[in-house]
Amino acid sequence: MRTLAYLNFSLPELLLFGIVAILIFGRRLPEVGRNLGRSLMEFKRGLNEARNEFQDAQQAGRDVHQAINSNPPAAPPSPPADKGGTQA
Secondary structure: OOOOHHHOOOHHHHHHHHHHHHHHHHHHHHHHHHHHHHHHHHHHHHHHHHHHHHHHHHHHHHHHHHHHHHOOOOOOOOOOOOOOOOOO
């Protein structure tokens, strides 16, 4: 997992964030954390579903491309032969 340089917090900054979170949310902090976790899991699930759907569509495209390239087109029908009929 990549870490972003601007999200590299030190211990005093994390403590300050924790104190501010306790002051703002108080007793609701565990509930807020649970809801945030659930939202994050739902977001990841949606991303995985979208990625799987995209990969399925990509594979279907490859299958169609392979089917088109592996089956050469049929030879055009030959013109009807003249059976020696009357000439005008």
